[in-house]
Amino acid sequence: MDSGGFKTPVEDRYFEDYVPGSVHEFGMITIQEEGIIAFGKQFDPQIFHTDPEGAKSTIYGGLIASGWHTASLMMRECVRYYLPRVASLGSPGVDELRWNLPVRPGDILTVRMTILEATRSRSKPDRGIVESLFEVLNQDRKVAMSAKGVNFISCRSPKPSEPVS
Amino acid sequence: MDSGGFKTPVEDRYFEDYVPGSVHEFGMITIQEEGIIAFGKQFDPQIFHTDPEGAKSTIYGGLIASGWHTASLMMRECVRYYLPRVASLGSPGVDELRWNLPVRPGDILTVRMTILEATRSRSKPDRGIVESLFEVLNQDRKVAMSAKGVNFISCRSPKPSEPVS
Numbered sequence: 001m002d003s004g005g006f007k008t009p010v011e012d013r014y015f016e017d018y019v020p021g022s023v024h025e026f027g028m029i030t031i032q033e034e035g036i037i038a039f040g041k042q043f044d045p046q047i048f049h050t051d052p053e054g055a056k057s058t059i060y061g062g063l064i065a066s067g068w069h070t071a072s073l074m075m076r077e078c079v080r081y082y083l084p085r086v087a088s089l090g091s092p093g094v095d096e097l098r099w100n101l102p103v104r105p106g107d108i109l110t111v112r113m114t115i116l117e118a119t120r121s122r123s124k125p126d127r128g129i130v131e132s133l134f135e136v137l138n139q140d141r142k143v144a145m146s147a148k149g150v151n152f153i154s155c156r157s158p159k160p161s162e163p164v165s
Numbered sequence: 166m167d168s169g170g171f172k173t174p175v176e177d178r179y180f181e182d183y184v185p186g187s188v189h190e191f192g193m194i195t196i197q198e199e200g201i202i203a204f205g206k207q208f209d210p211q212i213f214h215t216d217p218e219g220a221k222s223t224i225y226g227g228l229i230a231s232g233w234h235t236a237s238l239m240m241r242e243c244v245r246y247y248l249p250r251v252a253s254l255g256s257p258g259v260d261e262l263r264w265n266l267p268v269r270p271g272d273i274l275t276v277r278m279t280i281l282e283a284t285r286s287r288s289k290p291d292r293g294i295v296e297s298l299f300e301v302l303n304q305d306r307k308v309a310m311s312a313k314g315v316n317f318i319s320c321r322s323p324k325p326s327e328p329v330s
Contacts, residue, residue, distance in 0.1 A: 042241070080210075097258045
C-alpha cells in the first residue's frame with residue numbers, strides 16, 4: 001500500500017512521523033451518481049443529493065454530493081493512508097470545514113494533508129497533538145473541500161528526547 | 166410531521182421563520198451496533214468503529230460511532246425538521262465541529278438547534294444567512310457533538326420590509 005508520502009507505513013507510524021510543514025497527498029476517489037444518491041437518501045435527503053432530474057432545477061443545476069459524504073470519503077482515505085493504525089487516539093473535532101465547490105458524479109478526488117503543528121503533550125508525554133490542514137482536490141486540482149483537524153497520536157518513544165512544549 | 170418548534174412546516178419555511186435566539190429540538194435517533202459498523206466499514210474503518218471485540222482493548226473500551234456518522238445522522242434530522250424544503254440554498258460549511266462524548270450502541274440522540282444570527286443579504290436581498298449552533302444530545306441530555314453552521318435560505322418576501330444589514 002502507498003504510504004502516503006511518509007517514511008513509515010501506517011502500521012508503524014507514530015507521533016514522531018508527523019513533521020510540521022510536510023505535505024501528504026494520497027487516495028483516489030471516483031464518485032458516482034449511485035453512491036451520491038445512496039448517501040443522500042440515507043443521510044441528507046435534499047433534492048440536489050437524491051434526484052438527478054429534480055436537481056436540474058435547483059441552484060446547483062444537477063446532482064451534487066452531500067458535503068458529509070465528501071467528508072466521509074475523505075476520512076476513509078485518511079484511515080487508509082494518513083492516520084496511524086495502532087497509535088491513533090481519536091480526534092476532538094475539526095474547524096473551518098468548508099465545501100468550496102460542488103462535487104458531481106464522475107469527479108475524481110484526492111486528499112492532500114498538510115501538517116501544521118505537532119506538539120508533544122506536556123501532561124501526557126506518551127502522546128502528541130497533530131494539527132493538519134485537510135484538503136479534498138478534484139480532477140482540476142481545485143479544492144472542493146477543506147478543514148483543519150486535530151488528532152491525538154501515541155509517541156513511538158514514550159520519553160521525549162528534547163524539551164517538551 | 167413535527168415542525169421542530171417552528172410555526173411553519175418545512176414545506177412552507179423561509180428565511181423569515183428563522184428567529185435569532187429561538188431554540189428548536191427535534192428528532193430521535195436510536196443508534197445501533199449494526200449501523201455503526203456499516204458506516205465504519207464504508208467510511209471510517211478504525212477498529213473502534215468496526216470491531217466490537219477489538220474495540221474493547223482501545224482507549225474507548227468498546228464500539229463507538231464514527232464522528233462523521235453522528236454528523237450525518239444529525240444532518241438527516243435537520244433535513245427532516247429544520248431546513249426549509251424549497252428555500253434551502255445550501256451551506257458553505259461549519260465551524261467548531263466537536264465530538265465531545267463517544268456515541269455508543271443503544272444511545273438515543275436528539276438534535277437541538279439554536280439560531281444565533283439571521284441576516285438578510287445586502288447584495289442579494291431575496292435571501293439570507295442563518296447561523297445556528299447544532300448540538301446532538303444523548304439520552305442523558307449531554308452534548309455528544311456540536312458545531313456552528315451557516316445556511317443560505319431564500320426569503321418569503323423578496324423585498325425586505327425593514328432596512329437590511
